[in-house]
Amino acid sequence: MPEISAGDTAWVLMSAALVMLMTPGLAFFYGGLVRRKNVLSTIMHSFFILGLVSVTWVLWGYTLAFGPDTGLGLIGGLDWLGLEGVTGEPSSVYATTVPHLAFMAFQMMFAIITPALITGAFAERKRFKAFVIFAVAWSTLVYAPIAHWVWSPDGWLFGLGVLDFAGGTVVHLSSGVAALIAALFIGRRSGLIAPATEPHDVPMTVLGAGLLWFGWFGFNAGSALGANGLAATAFVTTNTAAAMAAITWVTISWLHRGTPSVLGAAIGAVAGLVAITPAAGYVTPVASILIGFGVGVICYGAALLRLRARVDDALDVFSVHGVGGAFGALATGVFATVAVNAAGVDGLVAGNPSQVLIQALAVVAVGAYSAVATALILFLINLVVPIRVPGPAEETGLDLAQHGEIAYQP
Amino acid sequence: MVIAALVTFAILLVAWILAPGETAHPEAGPIAVELEPEPEAVPLAA
Numbered sequence: 001m002p003e004i005s006a007g008d009t010a011w012v013l014m015s016a017a018l019v020m021l022m023t024p025g026l027a028f029f030y031g032g033l034v035r036r037k038n039v040l041s042t043i044m045h046s047f048f049i050l051g052l053v054s055v056t057w058v059l060w061g062y063t064l065a066f067g068p069d070t071g072l073g074l075i076g077g078l079d080w081l082g083l084e085g086v087t088g089e090p091s092s093v094y095a096t097t098v099p100h101l102a103f104m105a106f107q108m109m110f111a112i113i114t115p116a117l118i119t120g121a122f123a124e125r126k127r128f129k130a131f132v133i134f135a136v137a138w139s140t141l142v143y144a145p146i147a148h149w150v151w152s153p154d155g156w157l158f159g160l161g162v163l164d165f166a167g168g169t170v171v172h173l174s175s176g177v178a179a180l181i182a183a184l185f186i187g188r189r190s191g192l193i194a195p196a197t198e199p200h201d202v203p204m205t206v207l208g209a210g211l212l213w214f215g216w217f218g219f220n221a222g223s224a225l226g227a228n229g230l231a232a233t234a235f236v237t238t239n240t241a242a243a244m245a246a247i248t249w250v251t252i253s254w255l256h257r258g259t260p261s262v263l264g265a266a267i268g269a270v271a272g273l274v275a276i277t278p279a280a281g282y283v284t285p286v287a288s289i290l291i292g293f294g295v296g297v298i299c300y301g302a303a304l305l306r307l308r309a310r311v312d313d314a315l316d317v318f319s320v321h322g323v324g325g326a327f328g329a330l331a332t333g334v335f336a337t338v339a340v341n342a343a344g345v346d347g348l349v350a351g352n353p354s355q356v357l358i359q360a361l362a363v364v365a366v367g368a369y370s371a372v373a374t375a376l377i378l379f380l381i382n383l384v385v386p387i388r389v390p391g392p393a394e395e396t397g398l399d400l401a402q403h404g405e406i407a408y409q410p
Numbered sequence: 411m412v413i414a415a416l417v418t419f420a421i422l423l424v425a426w427i428l429a430p431g432e433t434a435h436p437e438a439g440p441i442a443v444e445l446e447p448e449p450e451a452v453p454l455a456a
Contacts, residue, residue, distance in 0.1 A: 055419060056419070059412075059415060059416055059419060060416075081412055082411070082412030082415060082416075084412065127431060129426060129427070129429060129431060132426045133423075133426065133427070136423070384427070385427065389431075402431075
């Protein structure tokens with residue numbers, strides 16, 4: 001019987017709380033980016049998911065993602081339905097020095113924020129009722145299987161040796177691709193000449209980015225699942241990549257548009273955090289500088305390309321999380337080294353080029369599954385509840401039309 | 411117990427599907443209407 005470590009348990013529970021804070025942080029991040037008539041609806045997307053997925057995760061999400069495999073490495077069984085058998089004793093499989101419930105709670109926070117990330121794509125025109133159904137379906141049919149593929153010891157991608165320390169593919173790539181599909185499905189916002197809009201409250205967005213950065217220490221360093229040297233490594237690489245991406249993004253926007261954008265600093269930091277997520281516990285701090293620089297350049301370019309394509313992914317979820325997640329997954333295959341984490345494998349730089357191919361396979365598999373499954377879910381929901389609000393409601397603003405409230409009194 | 415918990419969630423799910431959609435708030439008047447055509451195509455963070 002594994003023994004519980006007080007230090008590990010404290011760190012994992014604290015990390016779960018840190019990751020929980022990321023979802024309200026995301027609400028602020030997205031809320032500041034939309035027009036003032038849609039800020040409450042945008043915040044509500046994240047906040048409602050915090051409640052919704054907390055419940056579904058306890059009922060069936062956790063067992064589908066982490067429960068004993070059904071045989072093909074695709075999804076967990078129902079052994080732990082309603083957390084049956086998940087107790088204060090350690091699991092024999094996951095995080096064996098902390099209570100199984102602590103590991104479950106930590107993973108719950110990942111399951112919460114992932115569908116919340118997608119909401120940036122359909123901001124300002126999504127019907128709330130359809131959003132609720134979508135969130136339940138997506139977290140069950142897309143997130144849970146992908147988490148099982150990558151993080152369950154029985155998962156088929158885990159078996160191939162894919163490295164994803166904290167969710168580059170499971171969280172960011174899956175949600176980023178889903179966001180692109182959602183944006184294409186729901187169509188462009190009305191009243192916009194171009195698929196971009198000025199944010200109504202930049203300080204709110206910067207506050208959100210700060211909360212995300214803070215919470216990300218739980219996301220990545222917490223994924224060490226112990227209070228140890230690996231957690232310290234992940235902490236440092238996380239901060240370094242975020243910092244490098246932020247200053248890179250600002251520099252590019254400075255050269256491109258002539259001014260060092262405050263908003264660019266916030267979004268650049270998030271892009272860096274996304275890219276280091278799969279790599280945090282496998283690479284050196286110096287490698288995280290290269291990853292931060294690379295993702296700053298690539299995601300900035302992706303945001304520009306998205307505009308040219310005139311896809312109204314309202315808050316650039318695909319450009320930051322989809323592209324950043326894919327880049328981070330591939331970069332992990334390049335920079336990983338067993339000198340940092342003996343439980344990992346070497347990457348390209350350390351003489352193992354095949355790891356890049358394994359990472360690429362994971363990117364393709366996760367991206368393709370998320371795209372197809374998301375499209376199917378949206379199509380089926382749209383048959384029952386129209387995904388998009390009517391034109392007059394969109395013109396009025398979703399805060400009033402969908403929630404009967406306004407954010408700011410005149 | 412698990413079945414009972416699943417049933418309570420199913421009740422909520424049905425309620426969400428049956429709940430009203432858009433609300434009409436004509437009294438809100440011009441507060442709610444804000445037309446902001448975007449004059450220039452620039453990335454959000456550029």
